[in-house]
Amino acid sequence: MTQDLIAVGRIGPARGVRGDVFVEPWTDAPDERFAPGSVLATDPAAVGPLTVERVNLNGPRMVVHFAGVETREAVEALRGVRLVVDATERPELEDPDEFYASDLVGLAARTVGGTELGPVADVLDIAGADYLVLHVDGVERLVPFVSAVVPDVDLVGRTVTVDPPEGLFEL
Incomplete structure (x- = not known):
């Protein structure tokens, strides 16, 4: 059985020469997920798990020191590695109309009339609004993720219902 892993970050370039x-x-x-002592799995798995030893904020990125990673060369070998956690480690969402984007990807999309649209390929956050990415008739379409356009999400049944406004799939 494969576990669902969720990416919570990506390792970037080295900062300095001492393993940061x-x-x-x-x-x-991020303050909880990357707290000192946190153990994070990695993708690819062979380079992890990694334990956060210390962390500092530096603008939009964090500067992290992982236990046992002491040189610039060791850090550069980790560049691009995704830091992942098991999906079961995510906090429960209190609002029934809130969803994790990773739970929506792969759901079968269909119209209220039953026409199959294909799977949700991605969820994008554009200017504070969420959009489902669908490939309808071979064309990528962005569907606003609002209740008027997406009236039903069934995570158990793995479906999402779309009530497209006129012209949404005609451009």
Whole structure:
């Protein structure tokens, strides 16, 4: 059985020569996820797991020192590695109309009339609004993720229902 892993960050370039590295966090709670002592799995798995020894904020990125990674060369070997956690480690969402983007990707999209649109390929956040990415008739389409256009999401049944406004798929 494969476990669902969720990326919470990506390792960037080295900072200095003593094993510190810039990390781009992909989580709403970087201070919790990257707290000293946190153990993070990696993708590729062969280079991890990595344990956070210390962390500092530096603008939009964090500077992290992982235990046992002491040189610039060791850090550069980790560049581009994704830091992942098991999906079960995510906090429960209290609002039933809120979803993790990773839970939406792969859901079968269909119209309210039952026409199959294909799977949700991605979820994009553009200017503070979320969009489902669908490939309809071979063309990438962005569907606003609002209740008027996406009236139903069934995570158990692995489907999402789309009520497209006129012209959404005609451009």
